[in-house]
Amino acid sequence: MECNRGRQMIHAELDGELTEERRALLAEHLGQCAACAQFRARLMALTTDLAALPLPAQPEGFRDAVMGQVEGLARKRRGRLWGLRPALPWVGVGLSSSLIYAALATGIVLGLPQWVSGAGERLAALLSAGHGLWQSSGAIWSYASSAAGDNAPLMVCGLAAYLAVLAGAGWKFRRQLLPAMVGARDA
Amino acid sequence: MTELADRALVARARRGDTEAFGALVDRHRQRVFGVAYRMLGDVEAANDVAQEAFVRAFERLESFRSSGSFVAWLVSIASNLCIDIQRRSRRTPMSLDVMQEEKGYDPADPRQAAIEHRLGTDEAADAIHQALEKLPAAQRLAITLRHIEGLGYEEIGQAMGVPVGTAKTHVHRGRERLARMLHRFYAEVGS
Numbered sequence: 074m075e076c077n078r079g080r081q082m083i084h085a086e087l088d089g090e091l092t093e094e095r096r097a098l099l100a101e102h103l104g105q106c107a108a109c110a111q112f113r114a115r116l117m118a119l120t121t122d123l124a125a126l127p128l129p130a131q132p133e134g135f136r137d138a139v140m141g142q143v144e145g146l147a148r149k150r151r152g153r154l155w156g157l158r159p160a161l162p163w164v165g166v167g168l169s170s171s172l173i174y175a176a177l178a179t180g181i182v183l184g185l186p187q188w189v190s191g192a193g194e195r196l197a198a199l200l201s202a203g204h205g206l207w208q209s210s211g212a213i214w215s216y217a218s219s220a221a222g223d224n225a226p227l228m229v230c231g232l233a234a235y236l237a238v239l240a241g242a243g244w245k246f247r248r249q250l251l252p253a254m255v256g257a258r259d260a
Numbered sequence: 261m262t263e264l265a266d267r268a269l270v271a272r273a274r275r276g277d278t279e280a281f282g283a284l285v286d287r288h289r290q291r292v293f294g295v296a297y298r299m300l301g302d303v304e305a306a307n308d309v310a311q312e313a314f315v316r317a318f319e320r321l322e323s324f325r326s327s328g329s330f331v332a333w334l335v336s337i338a339s340n341l342c343i344d345i346q347r348r349s350r351r352t353p354m355s356l357d358v359m360q361e362e363k364g365y366d367p368a369d370p371r372q373a374a375i376e377h378r379l380g381t382d383e384a385a386d387a388i389h390q391a392l393e394k395l396p397a398a399q400r401l402a403i404t405l406r407h408i409e410g411l412g413y414e415e416i417g418q419a420m421g422v423p424v425g426t427a428k429t430h431v432h433r434g435r436e437r438l439a440r441m442l443h444r445f446y447a448e449v450g451s
């Protein structure tokens with residue numbers, strides 16, 4: 074056997090990965106090769122010494138220093154979530170009114186063709202919006218239009234105003250609330 | 261067992277339990293400090309790195325994959341910090357007298373006795389330390405994790421961000437290089 078293979082087996086032996094079969098091969102080689110026998114003895118001494126290498130004493134106050142910083146980070150993290158608390162009712166009001174407005178707006182949009190006499194039924198059939206949706210949107214439309222005093226331009230303005238408010242709220246959410254929430258999670 | 265306990269503590273720490281994280285600090289502070297010391301050869305710098313490593317670990321606890329070894333993950337944070345420091349300062353290896361001044365280890369430590377038994381003095385520890393400092397960083401880290409800290413190759417690969425086979429190669433090359441550098445100390449061994 075070549076010394077190169079012998080050395081590989083010595084490393085495998087140190088790693089605890091030498092099979093019985095290869096162990097016998099290695100023993101045979103070591104009996105004939107003084108260089109490999111010496112290599113093995115030195116690596117064994119080296120690894121024993123490495124395992125016994127002393128470590129200097131760690132400076133005092135390690136745990137306190139780490140935990141001081143960790144507590145600070147944890148407080149900051151809790152603080153960020155806590156800071157969002159006053160905004161929560163507004164988020165609730167915003168979400169629920171958005172849902173109402175969205176239903177209303179859908180009704181208005183679907184109701185518009187109905188308002189344009191005759192064209193409504195054809196368009197609704199084309200859109201296959203469904204009878205139920207058609208009827209309920211019609212109901213919402215009647216409610217909205219009676220609230221607006223049957224004034225279509227006023228209703229379109231209302232719809233535009235609603236979309237503007239929605240866009241503004243979305244922008245505010247993206248710029249302010251979202252970073253605060255993500256920041257609280259990542260901190 | 262250790263891994264299971266680590267994972268349970270990590271899960272609690274993720275839910276904001278800082279005491280659980282304190283327990284992780286207690287369990288691994290010695291090892292993290294040890295790795296940093298072997299990498300940097302300086303007690304104060306190693307202590308700073310170990311602190312920073314734990315703080316970063318807490319900050320990034322969400323990114324720890326619970327299928328892996330927590331120790332390996334921690335060691336990878338610490339060793340990356342060490343590599344950054346070395347890159348920034350390109351520090352020269354410490355001289356023998358600085359090492360002797362900084363040692364301050366307990367002579368009653370039984371591990372200490374093993375080396376002194378071999379050479380009769382604590383010269384051996386200094387010689388090994390100096391030889392370690394001269395190894396390329398990857399071999400030094402691999403040797404430290406394998407033979408000083410006793411980690412398995414799976415964990416070493418994870419800590420170094422390399423495949424298991426590469427971790428083994430670093431250890432094997434490091435062993436041979438150390439043996440060559442220390443041939444005078446081991447002159448009478450096996451001859």
Ligand SMILES: [Zn+2]
Nearest residue numbers: 076079106109
């Ligand atoms: Zn041979």
